Amino acid sequence: MDLGSVDHVFPHYGRVPPVVHAWFGRDNQGYDVYARTVYGARASILVGVFATLFVAVLGSFVGIIAGYRAGWMDSVLSRIGEVFLGIPLLLGGILFLYIFPNDPLTTPFLVQVGKVALVLGVLGWPLIMRLMRGSVLQVKPNDYVQAARALGASPTRIISSHILPNSLASVIVVSTINLGVYISVEATLSFLGIGLQPPAISWGIQISEASGIGMIRAAPHMLFFPSVALSLTVLAFIMMGDVVRDALDPRMR
Amino acid sequence: MTLSAGTGGAPNVELLDTRGVWKSVDGLLLEVDQLQVEFRTRDGVAKAINGVSFDLHEGETLAVLGESGSGKSVTAQAIMGILDSPPAFITGGEVRYCGQDILKLSEDERRRVRGPEISMVFQDALSALNPVFSVGWQIAEMFRKHRGMNKSDAQAQAIRLMERVQIPGAAQRVKAYPHQFSGGMRQRIMIAMAIALDPAVLIADEPTTALDVTVQAQIMQLLADLQQERRMGLILITHDLGVVADVADRIAVMYAGRIVEQADAFELYAEPAHPYTKGLLDSIPRLDQKGETLSAIGGLPPSLTNIPAGCPFNPRCHYAQDICRIDPPPPLREVGRHRFAACHFSELLLTHSPELAVTQTTEEVEAHLELGLDYPVAAGGLDHDQDMERGGEPR
């Protein structure tokens, strides 16, 4: 009898606190919480990473153009960004996923994940765009950029060799913090029943199931372990962001 | 620039009365005695000041001359008591104002000295003035806090001060903000704040470095007038040999946290007693000379976390010999009447003795530096000094 399996249901083992054969205990249906936490990591982290990458790439791209070209293009792009910024992340997410729901049984896992990431990305890119634009505006007047212009460097070279490397630091740090935020938002969306749907697993779904009426007192281990996993992951990514930023800084080597 | 060089004249009785406790002895206002300051940083301990001593009398102008990493600004901040501790720590010495060691005072008592007795003017007026308060408010604050005046009286005093420092239309501009003034005007406002409570000692830290030369002339003239009027002692901290020549009575040259020469201004320029001073004087272009190649001092000022053994100037000195590298750093000793220098060969230098041999030329110093980096050098230039002064780490 494979007690560690994810899909096997052992109702008579339901809500068992942590024991030898189930380190994190078991949930309502007897699923092993430890196994589900491990599998749940996949969805949560994928959502976080995809959303962050989407936001970072799109936001940086638009931010660089807005900062480098300045003038009317900057105004237009900034206003567009502000429109998106004005849409509350959670509300917009709920709306989008309500209109395009994830069918729990037929929608493939990656598509579900992708949809959630897309929502987060579309609503979150202006933040990075403003950050990158600000960095570019700070870097542009520096003499070394003027020197590159004086040498006859093309805008592509100026952006890729001079502006981008010196503007990345704050974007990296903020992105890794946002990654944690996105994972939490996914958890919230799933908690509300809008993001991923069971039988897909994510920490959000686990937390959702663990937070029913009276559940928290009856089986606290169901809420505790996925929450700890979520917190530790968010912390880990934030620290990674610091380390990456330092690694890229020649002054720290 | 004419200045009455008063050393040890009769103390001004009126001024003393308003000071209360503090009375100068024979016109001697400030004595710095073997001051030692360390910066404890992640990269090591930087000995910013290594035994600095000097005196200041009423009406006297003492110039502290030095480049980055010399410790000149740290000295000023230590006297004022505004060093950030950590990372700065005063590890030795005394600073006696009117005979009393002010380093041993409590913070409260220190605050009563800072402002009414010893005051400071900084280099960059834009960052030294608070941008969100009007200039009148900031000047008046001195009166409200230290003299307990009410707002309108304090403002009236502020207007009077602004007129004294020659800000046109003072009554109208008292409510204006710092950014609405030009650089020269802002510096005048800072001077007004500094002299508001009639201090006996004014420390000016690079007061004109950021200003244009015509404005600089105006500001230096203003400082000289104020000093004469109030018989203040002025400590002028700068790296500009021209400004120093115009106003200083006595000059203390600093290098790597030590005073390497101290002399009367005329004597110093005519006959330097330390190779560093000589090197500096030889290397500056003069307005009245179009010369050939400037004779430069090779190399760079040392990093304060790793000062060279022996005399700190030895790696760059044209006259360095073994004694300079091996023996402990030469102490600041008397080499003439009221002349002090920290060099084994000062007498030979002063008399232009043929016994004084040139042991390395500038090119040799440079070659030595590039190939071997025999001694660790400061990685930063002017910023380095400012970093340290703001309590930052030496880069």
Add this chain to the structure above:
Amino acid sequence: MSQPLASITQEVVLKAENLVKHYPIKAGVLRRTVGHVNAVDGVSFELYKGETLGIVGESGCGKSTLGRMLMRLEEPTAGKLTFDGVDVYSQKGADMRRLRRDIQIVFQDPYTSLNPRMTVGDIVGEPFDIHTDVVPKGGRRQRVQELLELVGLNPEHINRYPHQFSGGQRQRIGIARGVALNPKVIICDEPVSALDVSVQAQVVNLLKDLQDRLGLAYVFIAHDLSVVRHISDRVGVMYLGKIVEIGDEDQIYGRPTHPYTQALLSAVPMPDPTLRDVREQIVLTGDVPSPANPPSGCRFHTRCWMAQEICSVEEPLLVERPDGQSEHDSACHFAEPRVIVA
């Protein structure tokens, strides 16, 4: 324009004609233009091969803007710039890029003029990556090392980062980058102002040495009159966007005819205490007027002790004002030589 003696036999390598740069001041929600900052307001001069032309002035006089205009880092509002007979402002694309090989720049601030994330080798080698036909790919590293040696740096430090060098050394790196493409003209924009006194001399010596070795012409922009005198053959004095006096260095320093030049020279502190009470002190009153609202007529008349009615009405032209000995151009109705510096 009067012909200084040295230039009669030499060729003009850079010629500026009536350069003008006005920056619009925008205000209000709709960002309408409410005025202009007249940063550079009609500057003309000629630069001869191998010489150093010093441009001095205080803050707000427009000398930095002029420097950037000479590099075409700023587009002119009006005016013409000719290099070796070629009209600089009408060049486009690849032609402009080619032209950039011949006019280079050294910046003031050693801390912001080098990309902190590039190694020294990359920084000095970048010109060769942009202009690939100057040095073949295989020989670039060696050329970079030669350049480092040329400016007095250790070629083995080619893989170090800027923060590992001192201010003076960084400035040398900037100079190495400037001479990499063998230019004919280098615009030096306050190259030693940010350096320690003892290091300034080193860099000035280096610049002079390179000029002799490589036949460079310099436009040396600075506010330190002593340094400018030391390195320049001719000097132009700028005030509020215009050149008010231009001539050989001994004419400008020895017999200045424009009151602003005289005031400027008298304000420079001299490192000689014996001159304290001897030197004539001309202390100007008031502040420099705003470039957005320059005075009418002669721009200096609001601070000039010789100003008369004509000065506020008619702007004096920069023309030869004979002073009986050595004529040079000056823009004052009452230009009179006066010895300020002994």
